[in-house]
Structure formats: C-alpha cells, structure tokens
Amino acid sequence: MLAIGLSGAFGWNVFKQSNLEAPVYVTEIGERSTVPLADGSVVTLNTATAVHVAYEAAERKVRLLNGQALFAVAHGQPTPFRVYAGDKVVTAVGTVFDVRVEDEEVSVSVLEGAVRVDSGSTLAAAAEMLVAGQALMSRPDGAVSVKQVDVERLASWRSGLLSFEDTPLAEAVAEVNRYTHRPITLADPRLGEYRVSGTFRVGEPERFARFMTQLFPLALESSASGTVIKAP
Structure with missing residues (x-):
C-alpha cells in the first residue's frame, strides 16, 4: 500500500506518509490495507483502491477516487466525517459503512449506525438516510435504489x-x-x-x-x- 501526495492535476509523487498533509492511499490489484486516520477513524482499502484524505476545519473529508473502502468512524469529534464518491456525499453518524465506486456506479452499505447520502457536490435538502442493514446503489443514469442486505456478507472481503x-x-x-x-x-x-x-x-x-x-x-x-x- 502506498501513501502518495498530490502534485498537480494529474501527477502523483510518492512520499513518506509523515510528510503529507493530504495523502492518497493506494492498494494494488489483490491487495488490502488498513489505515488509521488522525482522528482515530480507520479506513480499510479493498483491491485496486485509492482514497484521498484531506481533513479540514469544517469537515473530515475523504474522497474515494476508485475502488472500495470500509470506514469505521471515530465518535465524539467536532466536525462531520464525509466520504465523497462519484456524485455522492456520504455523511457518517458514528458508524461503520462500506463505499464502492465502479464504472460510474456508487454503492453505500451500512454495517453499524447510520449515514446520510446526498447527491451532487454540495449537501442538498433531499437526501437518503441509511441505517444498519441497508444498501444504496446509484447508477450512471441517475437511478437510485435502497434495499435490505446482508452487509456482513457484502463486507466479507475484509477477511x-x-x-x-x-x-x-x-x-x-x-x-x-x-x-x-x-x-x-x-x-x-x-x-x-x-x-x-x-x-x-x-x-x-x-x-x-x-x-x-x-x-x-x-x-x-x-x-x-x-x-x-x-x-x-
């Protein structure tokens, strides 16, 4: 697993994680990696995944660039924890949830707690609220579906x-x-x-x-x- 820093719109350079303010964590095909974040949250990256971590004054911001990741979010923090994936913004409420981006489809599954899923680059008035045992699928044509799932089975990739x-x-x-x-x-x-x-x-x-x-x-x-x- 690599921690790499952003260096322009398209270039990535490899650095030591300790020297980064906004690292990108990457796994290769067949690799999995667990990364502790600064606030005590933990992100587990699945195969061929990249996440950009950029904690800011207003929010703990993570962008899922591609692939799949499981987020275990630390409780009791003053700023919201948000994952940006495709055109979706997932806001956690002290929870464990899985997000996957593939071929412009975005899926969100909640293992514990609850999340709010907004569409677009900004938080909207209308949003989907998901609780443990629910999964949301968003397709490229804009169709969104929510259903009950066996989230432990869906997250079995962790093992x-x-x-x-x-x-x-x-x-x-x-x-x-x-x-x-x-x-x-x-x-x-x-x-x-x-x-x-x-x-x-x-x-x-x-x-x-x-x-x-x-x-x-x-x-x-x-x-x-x-x-x-x-x-x-």
Missing part, C-alpha cells in the same frame, strides 16, 4: 473472502476478477446465467473456476493469461 448467494455466474466471475491479474473469461455469455452460492477466497481464480466445473456441466481452458470457462 479475504467473497460470499455469493444465488448470484449469476457472470457477476461472480466479475467479482473474482477484481483480485487477480489472471482473470476468468466466459467463452459463451449464456454460461453466466448459472447461479452461484458459496464462499471463496480472493486471489484464487483457478480454484474458483475448477469448483464451477464440479457444480455445473462446464470445462476449463487455462493459459498464462488466465482461465476460460466453456461448455464441455
């Missing part, structure tokens, strides 16, 4: 695990591929309609693919670049 429950194989493969340089490919998109349930360790795409051949009538073709799941 290096991926948990699926009646998940389309195409979605499960996409999730497994986030953690590896040797991705799985479906030879036929129709194979992605199989439904997957179970818990799997991250960073083991070949093992996941082999297990799929035990569950379904599938075959594998492996190479140095990855694994292809195909019909037998």
